[in-house]
Amino acid sequence: MYEHWGTYSEHDSLGDCLGLAAEALRQQGLRIWDLAGDGGHRVTGGNGDVITDIVCVPQSGAVWLTVSTYSPDRALAERTRDDVRAYLTGAIRTA
Incomplete structure (x- = not known):
């Protein structure tokens, strides 16, 4: 099993970040397993070949x-x- 990951910050709200995260998974044809509807900060999805996990953490004026x-x-x-x-x-830069 291989893992590829990266971190960065963007000027966005937590809600918008999580919504865009879900859409990013859909754009890749991945099934969403967890939408962070319980007040969480992550969106997780995948298929039989790949799993993707996106975490959005609010910071001062950014995510x-x-x-x-x-x-x-x-x-x-x-x-x-x-x-x-x-x-x-x-999506975040053009929103």
Whole structure:
């Protein structure tokens, strides 16, 4: 099993970050398993090939994010992490 992850901060609210995280997983064709509806800070989803976990933590005037992917296929884990992160950064900056 391989893991690819990255962290960064964006100027966004927690609610918007979690909503965009769910949409990022849908854009990758992943099934969402946990939407953080219980007041949490993470959205998790996947399929038979890859699992992706996005955590959004509110900071002063921003949100700290981590995008982690797990797969037995190293290239798929890396590509999924990169694609999800690209979606998130593009959506947050253009919102």
